[in-house]
Amino acid sequence: MKYSHDDENLSLTRFESMLKTNDILFFDSNEFENIIHHYLENGKIALAKRAIKLGLEQHPSSINLRLFQVEIFVIENKFEEADHILDKLNELEPNNEEIYIQKANVLSKQDQHELAIETLLIAIGMSGTPDDDADLFALVGMEYLFLDQFDNAIVYFKKCIEADTSDYSALHNIIYCYDFLNKNAEAIEYLNNFIDTNPYCEVAWHQLGRQYFTIKEYTKANAAFDFAIISDDTFVGAYIEKGKVLEKLKRYEEAIENYKITLALDEPTSFALLRIGHCYEKLSKDDLAVQFYKKTVEDDPLLDKGWIAITKFYMKRLNYQKALFYINSAVNIDGDNVLYWKLYAIVNKRLNFLEEAEHGYKRTLQLGNxxxxxxxxxxxxxxxxxxxxxxxxxxxxxxxxxxxxxxxxxxxxxxxxxxxxxxxxxxxxxxxxxxxxxxxxxxxxxxxxxxxxxxxxxxxxxxxxxxx
The missing domain is CATH 1.25.40.10 (Tetratricopeptide repeat domain)
Structure with missing residues (x-):
């Protein structure tokens, strides 16, 4: 279904005014479609249902409004009702691909993925434009993912990319499949071929860098992330990944620079703060390391890696009192974290606080360690x-x-x-x-x-x- 956003706000205002006053106003079917689409996008199912009911009263022969009704039934897991409407619509418009798409959706929700694929292939045969084909190929790919048939999924996600090279979700899905199959070489070959025709695609360069990182080709990974940054110098993910590569290459000062760029581009992330702390620790700049570890736990008190990092930092320096202070803070925030209790036990044992240490080990066992x-x-x-x-x-x-x-x-x-x-x-x-x-x-x-x-x-x- 296609949606027009022209005058959408006016239509919504009129519609909601009508609901408040109980006046009956006329809307054309496109206006109803836009209103319903808006409510579905915002999770306002009850209002979407009201709009569908009123829409069908004014436009009883509208196929698109009936298809919205099917969407509602699918959301409510009323699959028989959805099927019943789709069968009737198919009799009226046997060549309407949207009917088959919705039918496939109903089948998919009932875990009938093979039948969903067959139905989508019928819709593809009816499709008239490459853009529509791209969306349909992506849906087939997703059905194959549900079946764990990753090789088949790759075929259809590639078809999606061929029809629409800007569909980065399909590109991500292709690489996800290759990753699951441990086919890093094939992923690298595909990405390099893709980049040959899309040299400024930052997403492809980013994915290529991650593949090289996985196989420990750190120099090549670093170069790929550089190209991702050249393609988009605000790409936070590329700076993060580049920082991780530079850490592997023991180029800690440069890694810090890249992590700090992400802090300037976006809201500080606990991951970047934590990595900066690790880098400063590697450079024996203890004051700065502690400063960033503290920022990490302040930014995200639920990130266990932050509390563990600062506790271990003090343990390595035999400052068990400080280590105990931080692991106590961690345990008070999340008393069900087994990693915290294990460290709590170790620190207390080092301090010869045996009863507390015993309690720590007891909790680790109770929590399944x-x-x-x-x-x-x-x-x-x-x-x-x-x-x-x-x-x-x-x-x-x-x-x-x-x-x-x-x-x-x-x-x-x-x-x-x-x-x-x-x-x-x-x-x-x-x-x-x-x-x-x-x-x-x-x-x-x-x-x-x-x-x-x-x-x-x-x-x-x-x-x-x-x-x-």
Whole structure:
């Protein structure tokens, strides 16, 4: 459907005035189409439905108004009603491509993507202009994407580009398909061919740079982003990507320059602020690094990478009090972020705040971080706190994820001997020695008194003599 925006504001004003006064005013069908289109674009479905109803009362034979009615039914998932109208319209105008497009839309919404493609191909056969073909080719491409048929999708997105070289969404979709198929070489070849005929297409240069970045051809990536910037010197994305390439090339001062250009061109982004901080840290300009890390978390308090960066910055410099201040701030903002709790636990452990560290590891486990280190570190802290039964429970849970693990078995052996459950201690110690004899130092470190028990020494000695 084609829409005219001439006098749209006047038509809308008259229409809304009519709704308020209950006066009946006449609008031609094009005016109704513009009004309905406006409401649909702005998500005002109830007003769109009112306009369709009044429009059909004044223009009962309008195909386009009926097609809008179909759109509403699709939005409301009333597919049978939509089909019913489309079948009637098809009888009236069997060569109207828009009817087939809407039919394909109905089929697509019901996950009947193969039938949607067949229907769109019929519409393409009826289409009279290249611009219409471009839109239809793009729709077919999207249906193939829904089916995960990326090679077929590429074919139709390429047809879309051939019909309309300015359709950058189709270009993005082609590269998305190549990326999914890990066909970087084919993507690069296609983009280079495209650029031969569209040398000032900043989007193509940008995509080409990203492909070279993926395959670690950083010099070529840098050149491609340069051309993207030459084509459009306000292209924020190109400066960002160029900054990332320059970081890989260890040209940190230049990377900072590019990130700072983005701050001048647009609202500062937390990503650019964070990268500037990283670059200053690499250049050992600590004051500037901290300044930009702070700006990052102020700009976007929900960006976990910002809090993690500033916490790790202070950890590397052994300033655990400052690190604790920032990771505490992060945890207070988002108490369900497992990365925060893992760092919280590590920082508190370094400060010998064992109860807080244990709580941190407990939260990481509750939030689904089942890495072996999380289980082991928590148990070691519980042992240090004398919470032996809690440590046993923790390690017993860990065995569900790591059933044959010597580090867990040695700890369980030590704990059971410590809590005077010698039979269980012997069982786990034999398991541990069977799995890895060289890890018996765990007993020495965590349970030095247990290691000296005659029964423990005998089991270790027997195991090592047996292996000899």
């Amino acid at each position: 089942y890495e072996l280190d999380s289980w082991l570190n928590r148990s070691d802290i519980l042992i240090a706190l004398g919470e032996y039964h809690a440590a046993i429970l923790n390690l017993t849970e860990a065995t569900e994820f790591y059933p044959e693990n010597a580090e867990i078995e040695y700890r369980l052996a030590g704990l059971y001997f410590t809590t005077h459950l010698a039979e269980k201690g012997r069982f786990h110690l034999k398991n541990a020695l069977h799995l890895n004899k060289d890890y018996d130092f765990i007993l020495t470190e965590l349970f030095p008194n247990i290691k000296q028990k005659p029964v423990v020494k005998a089991i270790i000695s027997d195991s090592k003599n047996t292996s000899n």
